[in-house]
Amino acid sequence: MSSSIDPSLYPRLHETMADRFGTVVFKLLPDIADALLTHAADGLDTNVAAKLTDTARRLREEAAVRAERSEEHTSELQ
Numbered sequence: 001m002s003s004s005i006d007p008s009l010y011p012r013l014h015e016t017m018a019d020r021f022g023t024v025v026f027k028l029l030p031d032i033a034d035a036l037l038t039h040a041a042d043g044l045d046t047n048v049a050a051k052l053t054d055t056a057r058r059l060r061e062e063a064a065v066r067a068e069r070s071e072e073h074t075s076e077l078q
Helices: 006-038 046-075
Strands: none
Touching: 006 046
């Protein structure tokens, strides 16, 4: 069975997928951080709430870096 996709398009396809994946990751991390903060505010143990809050902060701070790494890893799948 042969592919109907021209192999010369693979690099562009991988680049497009990587860009879109990075965009999705960049948009999702703040949403995940919001969910963690909401859960932390639900009257949990103070240690658990502090860990969730810290994780949310890190996700917000590192969103751009993590999105960039996701793009790099996806584009390396060629």
